[in-house]
Amino acid sequence: MTAGVPFSDKPVLTYEYELDAPPEKVWRALTVPEFLQRWLVQPQPAGDDEQAAAASLSLLESETGRYVRYAMGEREDEPAEDIVTFLIDPNDAGGTTFRIVHEARPAGKLSVTAANGNRPALLRAA
Amino acid sequence: MSEAEIFKALADPTRRAIFERLADGERNATELREGFAISQPAMSQHLAVLRAAGLVSEERVGRNVNYGVDADGLMQMYQWLHRYRKFWPERVDALRQLLKEMDQ
Numbered sequence: 001m002t003a004g005v006p007f008s009d010k011p012v013l014t015y016e017y018e019l020d021a022p023p024e025k026v027w028r029a030l031t032v033p034e035f036l037q038r039w040l041v042q043p044q045p046a047g048d049d050e051q052a053a054a055a056s057l058s059l060l061e062s063e064t065g066r067y068v069r070y071a072m073g074e075r076e077d078e079p080a081e082d083i084v085t086f087l088i089d090p091n092d093a094g095g096t097t098f099r100i101v102h103e104a105r106p107a108g109k110l111s112v113t114a115a116n117g118n119r120p121a122l123l124r125a126a
Numbered sequence: 127m128s129e130a131e132i133f134k135a136l137a138d139p140t141r142r143a144i145f146e147r148l149a150d151g152e153r154n155a156t157e158l159r160e161g162f163a164i165s166q167p168a169m170s171q172h173l174a175v176l177r178a179a180g181l182v183s184e185e186r187v188g189r190n191v192n193y194g195v196d197a198d199g200l201m202q203m204y205q206w207l208h209r210y211r212k213f214w215p216e217r218v219d220a221l222r223q224l225l226k227e228m229d230q
Contacts, residue, residue: 013207015214021225029224039220053217100214104130 013102019095023088026096027065030086057084072102132203135179140164141172145181145195152185152194 019026029035042053056073060083067087074081087099136142140162147158159169173193176182180199185192 013210013214015218017218019222019225021228025225025228029221029228035224035228039224040217098218100218102210102214104133 012104013100015100015102017098017100018091018093019098020093021096022094023065023090023096026088026098030088031062031068131179132181132199135175135181138172138175141176144169144172145176148182148193148195152192154187154190154192158193 021029029039036057040054041057042055054072054074057070058073060069060071062068065088067085069083069085072082072084081104083103085101085103087101089097091097136145143162144158147153155166155169158173159166162169164172173182173184177184177196180196180202182193182199183196185194
């Protein structure tokens, strides 16, 4: 695993992992709402500082089997703030190289509508 | 002050150098400019950006203004990094577990 925090106009975190599962399977885990709720998205009350999961995800764009990009909200009562991109590539061991690029969105630069309801806003990747 | 502002403030190498100098201890404007080949207005601009980001604070002492590191701004940046450095490794552990269960 590697992680880096380059100084740029906005905070960006990048991670890279090797997963045993093949890319097709990882892709489903990254895009099917039922699977996303099992590893990434869980509704949580406002004011909970022990953040352990995303409160909401809204699909921004994707290319099947290559990458998917979401607006990620930390708390249900706040607009989605950050942009998270998942990129996958087959590795030599028959598994998947999985990269995460997490950008903190500068306030007011983008206007993706946040989830207003109590349920996470989940969209299926095309 | 926001996390984005903090990182933008530190994206500039000169501002980073100014900030590092202040991390050594408080300086007034004259002391702060020593060794920097920049004009007083340019220094003022940089200090304004650092102050807007909440990284640098100023304190008037008699006729001088002393500049120093703002602990609150640093704490905010630390908290953002801390939150997500913990967040993603934990989420990826859960992803690995899910991938195993998807076999069944």
